[in-house]
Amino acid sequence: MLKVMVVEDEEQIRKILGKMIEKSEGCQVVSSCGNFAAAISDFINYRPDVVFMDIDLAGESGLDCAKAITEVDPKVKIVFATAHSEYMANAFEIYAFDYLVKPFDLERIGKTLQRIKDMTAGASESVAHNKPDSSHEKLVIRGKEEINLVDTGDIIMVERTDGMTRIVTKDEVFLTTASLSSIQEKLDPARFMRCHKSYIIKTEAVKKLEIYGRWTYTVTLKDTEETALMTADKYNEMKQNFAF
Known part of the structure; x- marks a missing residue:
C-alpha cells in the first residue's frame, strides 16, 4: 500500500x-x-x-x-x-x-x-541485486524559450559543440547552454561515461567502437544515428570494465 x-x-x-x-x-x-x-x-x-x-x-x-x-x-x-x-x-x-x-x-x-x-x-x-534504479530521475533542461524535463534513462549521449550542449534521446534532441560538466554531475556515473572532453555517453547504449585516430575512437550508439568520440584512456577503462 x-x-x-x-x-x-x-x-x-x-x-x-x-x-x-x-x-x-x-x-x-x-x-x-x-x-x-x-x-x-x-x-x-x-x-x-x-x-x-x-x-x-x-x-x-x-x-x-x-x-x-x-x-x-x-x-x-x-x-x-x-x-x-x-x-x-x-x-x-x-x-x-x-x-x-x-x-x-x-x-x-x-x-x-x-x-x-x-x-x-x-x-x-x-x-x-544491489543495483539502484536511476532510470526515472528527471533532468531539467533549460532552453532559450522553454524548460524540458527528461528521464535520465532516455538519454543516449550528450555533446558539447559550438557553445551549446546537445542532449540526445531516442526521439528528440534538446539544446541548452548548460555546461557538459554540470550535466555530468546530474547523471548516474554507473550508467554514463565522460568519454571525451566533448561527449558523455550511456555505456549500455554503446554498439560499436572504431579506431578514428591514434588516440581516439568513434562510438556508434543504439537508437540513434549520432556518433561520439572516445579517448584511448576511456577506451582502456571501458575495456577493463566490460572485459572485451
Whole structure:
C-alpha cells in the first residue's frame, strides 16, 4: 500500500485531491493538512511514501516545506500540485518527483502514482541485486524559450559543440547552454561515461567502437544515428570494465 500525504491550504481542494488519490488502486491518504507545521508533524508521525504539496501554503512556502520533509527522509517522493507553474524548474531541480498544475486531472494523478508504484517495485528488486534504479530521475533542461524535463534513462549521449550542449534521446534532441560538466554531475556515473572532453555517453547504449585516430575512437550508439568520440584512456577503462 502506497501511503500518501496531502498538504494544501484550501480545505475543499484538499478533500477533492484526497478523493482523487484514493481512486488509484493501492493508495491510501494517511494525512491531509494545510500548513507548514502540521505537514512536518504529520510526516514524522505517518511517514508517507508520497507527499502532494501545494506551493503556496497560506503565505508559507511549500518549497521550503518540501525541503524540510526531504531532510527528514530523502527517499520520499514529492509531487507539487499547484497553480503556480512558474516554480516548476526550481521544484524539479531541488527535489520534486512530479508537478501537477490545477485544475487536477484524475488520469494524470493516476499516471503519476502508477509511476511511483512501478519505481517502488523496481527499487525493491534493484536492492535485492544491489543495483539502484536511476532510470526515472528527471533532468531539467533549460532552453532559450522553454524548460524540458527528461528521464535520465532516455538519454543516449550528450555533446558539447559550438557553445551549446546537445542532449540526445531516442526521439528528440534538446539544446541548452548548460555546461557538459554540470550535466555530468546530474547523471548516474554507473550508467554514463565522460568519454571525451566533448561527449558523455550511456555505456549500455554503446554498439560499436572504431579506431578514428591514434588516440581516439568513434562510438556508434543504439537508437540513434549520432556518433561520439572516445579517448584511448576511456577506451582502456571501458575495456577493463566490460572485459572485451
